[in-house]
Amino acid sequence: MAHKDRSTSLPLPDQPFSGPMSYDAKHMDTKLPPITAKRPPQGAPNVLVILLDDVGFGASSAFGGPVTMPTAERLAGEGLRYTRFHTTAICSPTRAALLSGRNHHQVGMGHITETATPSPGYRSTRPNSTTPLPEILRQNGYNTAQFGKCHEVPVWESGPTGPFDHWPAFSGFERFYGFIGGETNQWTPALVDGVTAVEAPDVDGYHLMPDLADKAIEYIRQQKSLTPDKPFFTYFAPGATHTPHHVPQEWIERWRGTFDQGWDQLREETFARQKELGVIAADCDLTERSEGIKAWADVDDDVKPILSRQMEVYAAFLEYADHHTGRVIDALEDLGILDDTLIYYIIGDNGASAEGGAEGTFMITTTANGGADLQTVEFWNEHLDQLGGPHAYNHYAFGWAHALCTPYQWTKQVASHYGGTRNGTIVHWPAKITAKGEVRHQWHHVIDVAPTILELADIAEPHTVNGVTQIPIQGVSMAYSFNDSDAEDRHVTQYFEMMGNRGIYHQGWSACTLHRSPFDLLATAHPFDADNWELYDTTKDWSQAHDLSKEMPEKLAELQQLWLIEAVRHNVLPMDDRGAERMNPVIAGRPTLVEGTSLRLYPGMTRLNENVALSVKNRSYSVTAEIDVPESGVDGAIVVQGGRTGGWGLVATEGRLAYHYNFCGLIATTVVADAALPTGTHQVRAEFAYDGGGIGRGGDVTLYVDGEPAGGGRVEKTHPMYFSFDEGMDLGLDSGMPVFEGYTTPKGAFTGTIAWGQVDLGDDDHSHLIDPEAHLAAAMLHQ
Template identity: 35%
Template sequence: MEYKKKEEKPWRKYVNKFSMLGTAALSAAMLLGGCQAQTDEADAGEAPQADTENQALTDEKTNVMYIVLDDSGFSDLGSYGSEISTPNIDELAENGLKYNNFHATPVCSPTRASLLTGRNSHAVGMGNVANFDFGEEYPSKRARIPDEAGFVTEVLGENGYTNFGVGKWHITPTTELSPAGPYDRWPLGKGFDRYYGNLEDSSDQFRPELFRDNSPVPLPDVKDYHYSEDIVGNAEQYMTDHVSIRPDDPFFMYLGFGAQHMPHQVPEEYIDQYEGKYDEGWDVIRKQRFERQKELGIIPEDAELAPRSPDVPAWDSLSEDQKKLYARFMETYAGFLTHTDEQVGKLMDSLEEMGELDNTLIVLISDNGASFSGGEHGATNQSMAYNKIPEEFESINGKYEQIGSGQTNSDYPSGWAQVSNTPFAKFKGTTHAGGIRTPMIVHWPNGTEARGETRTQFTHVSDITATVYDVLGVEAPDQLDGTEQMEVTGVSFADTFDHPEAETGKDTQYFEHSGKRTIYHDGWKAISIHEPGTDFAEDEWELYNTTEDYSELTDVAEEHPEVLEELIDLWHEEAEKNNVLPMSENFLEGLAHLPEDNIRAKSSFTYYPGMSHLSESAAPLTLDRNHEITIPIEYQEGDEGVLLALGNDKSGYTFYVKENTLHYEYHNGTERYTITTEGTLNEGENTITLTFENTGENQGTGRLSVNGDAVGETEIQTLPLKTSFEGLDIGKDLLYPVSPAYAEEGSFPFTGEIEKVQYDLETGEYLFAE
């Protein structure tokens, strides 16, 4: 191909000279000192390095930074056609490159696994999100990234880099996210030197579950706390520490925002910035974005706008109350993104002040297309959304003033998600363009001469790390820590930096998610249409000529049957190579599927007072299982507080004592089931037991006893898949309180003594069903 000669790559002269050395050679080079390094450069025919007041300004090192937005669609950024104010990200685009043919995977964990390893997600065991473990039958869908798939941090760490991670992780099996580990799949086990953020799939923005390195940590005592601000503040601290003390050494930074994933939560002043902005509705805004994309040159002049999804009503058909509510959701989403952009600006300012901006290769992407999980009306309760329980319009409308606050877990209606994905059809979770085509911005002033241009080459998330290795001159090792490595299958697109027409050699890429399939090859895309419950062999396939049909809207399968047949065969070849098979159409159902070797499949758990906060995903799965929860305590009159709490104010269950009265409460998002008993606790030792008898799918009877004596019972309609998005606490209730009865009491720690908390569970009739 035309642009493969090293001397034709202007970025070669900017890479860190140490990046091409092994660890031992690096140590030796550092011992020799700067004078010897300059002599070596002169001997090689290169000009000696110029003296500079700030060593960090030398052109001999290249830092690397990945910034990942969550659930942000192709058109959400101002530089990609949006009316949302994102000036800082747009400045990265103006001084860098925009890619309009970039592809992620349909959901977040596979994208992150592919990004950080440079390989396809199924090949590294992350064929679905990290919350699911489909068992030995589905080896690529167990969320277990093998040591053979070394992370970019591990490779760069062997080449002189210090590695920092902040924000969303979500590529460790979530059942392993306990304060006792195992830690080998946590960030520090994968080559990161410092980490701060949330390890699960989504984070509350006002009261997140936080981890630093290998330990859960309390929420910072900060007025007007916001998660995005916190992780960026930690990123700034990590970089400042590094550059102040080791200015000549390069660093790698991974920043995973919780934004724009549900819950959409942001200070009210950011929402107010967009008051009235979306009153015209999603049909008008979508057309405006489409036209602006053409004006910006981010899409071709002949591109077409996908028709409105059949599940999305015309804006003009809505009632005034619906329009007002839905506009408020979009005002919140827009304010959330503007706030996120502001944090990116702070980070860029810090890099510039430290003299590190121009020599940092920054790649900004979204992990998949915009999500339709808000449904027709939008959502205010994440637990209900993930349990596939739609909220009634009247209930949502009653929370209008709370949208965007910590009182709700907001997600906008799917009509706005389609706006986010302009000009494409479909949403996150599909292998159509709306699910997998997202923005990618590359900013590297020291390594690229082009500014503000758009690149059209087909690129995939696995190609990013391959590109980093290419520009740094790093060879992906055959072994890491004695473990033979899988091939890095991503393809470098570095030739496109300064050559708009460069060929990358990326001619084929498969996609698969929950039985939905796509294959790209040489400008063609074939996409399967799978009906749930049918054999995958019966799937119909669509065919698109992406060279002529940018938005992938004209199915030409009938006109080119031979091309379609070749692509279907190619999909199967790629599936075999990347361990995609067998397929499963399940998605959220995986939350309640536990293989026998999964730690949550145990029949007994014992927790002791003082245990750190435990992720809900690592806590006992009580749904649709006969179970008992036993809590022996030492009680004196006047003692009060929480004995056990799992969940938050949106859903969960809690045991607590208040005013000498024992309470049990289960909240399923819409109803609260309570057992309240007076005079049942004795001075001294008491054993409290909750027995749940499963009487049908997602229902049962809860019976409370004290010292063997029944004291009350209630029928309970349980959630089907996930109890809550906040974990388990012993002897207190951190973050959001499960019960409003003690919401004013802080964490409401129990003033008596708790001996332990014992869970004993049976296998439920529905729990392990396929």
């Protein structure tokens, strides 16, 4: 499509008036051109891109899965199902690729932001030579907005002081409402409005999913009311269905008993439906159960009801997410713009997540922090009805994840196989797509979304932005396939890589190698050259079920060489499967926001996540505050860190100073002072003397008031890895879910006055004893 009169240089230069000018405006002989509002070319569509999180190809009913998704089915019935659409196998890279039209290593997002290194493909800082799609659209007259999950901000830039260059609000989105990290508590999310942290609305039964839908609807209505001739680009990425699997109880009850047949039979049932729908080839074979997953028949009978309930909760969460996504679609219809809006409904940013382990988890923090043994069958049965609610931070067992990637091998994190990278995608645009309810089998990748939108909006891909020459968009527009089901594929070559799991697709052939299983992240990584490569002819073998590597070594060698060429072209090298080196900012070579051994907090400093606060894990430390106690006494949080998933706090309870430690939401220890705090100004302190001799050990606690000992006690077990990827450190209140359940004020708001609080670290840090692979595995649970 020609781009008439569209500049390839952004921003578009202002054109000053150069003609003759009159002295008096009342006697103008020259007619000045009117001021005009910036608009894209006539006919540019509204665009809504919906991206769900951690949903496998075989989950949605729109693609044969067990989870009812009426909105997806509705859009598919009026539009197109793309059956061979691919992501990067993990969240930050997929999102960066989607919004840039370039491969994830090309934009510095070879992995999650928490593991950034100075290597060009892994910096997590998007180069200014790869301007993202929303900025291109904004500068061409679109209104732009994002609602939901980001996870593209470098961790050292994720604090309240910025810089904000890589935040949505400075990456082309005029409106952002959502969360910055890889996950958030759906009941008490770590919300950001623009670049400002905000608390969730204080309403009974609040949940993030309807809130995001509400905000998207409000935005679109306002945009169309005030500027109906101006198109919008709205990116709706709610973060569902990532951990935690939180959903209202009444939605869970709809699914009771649905998954008692287990994951093996679920795969068979899904596979049959997929063939009926035509979303897999008629001669497709169901792949074998991936290595490391138990057969359902081998699962202990007393565990099966627990595992089934985990899946019921997940199904409810996915159905709930689709329902509220449907409210956004309904709003477009009510405004009369549904048919004129190009909609991408991408059902997952990667395959289903295997991060819950073999038996799932009630609190996902237990997996990395050594508390899994506390989640006994008796514990599960006692707390089973809390799954999905605010007292759990739950994730299902990886057998369900594999079933939800039917018919493919493996899951999320595995970029080598389609279980990690193939996601059902729906395109809906009745105004220009004549086909209804059809299936498209053309091979595509998430980098193809941006060039498709630019083509359909008749906006040129910029050659230069702000004086910087741009790296060309690497995706291929999908528009050619909209009204031609038999069109020849145009995306014919695509590499994949994630932590050494790698593959290459080329003209129907697929070569791939599994370097590291997501089911065993603690396994010692072996040399890359020792990896075993597989070969598949996907023109005949839809699901990568029949390895031809032994029969066709020459073809395999050809594709291995092509993978290496693509890897060099796109900044994949050096491949990096290291653990400790990438998790330690000093060794990895990335900045940290807070340095040194002391952090002072002042009123208003709240929800400082663990990337922007000092780490007190595996060492001695003290926490001190200057407070003023009124005559009525005090209650509430003074300095706290973490939430229900784990953390600690210097608090006041029943008028007394106390130190509280919450281990993974499973063991709570409170050390309370011997006497009530007297009225007036005081300096209060808790000293935690770590036992040493390893990580995750206990320690002795001593409380002080004005320098005098005021009580003491003991904590037997502490977090070696992390408290939360969602909660943070607070002064004067306990934002999000509480660390301490004994507050008498909302959110633990301190009833006295706090001048300042301070955390000081001891010199006995034992973090160097953390196993490198365990540290990496902990981070991988939350991307």
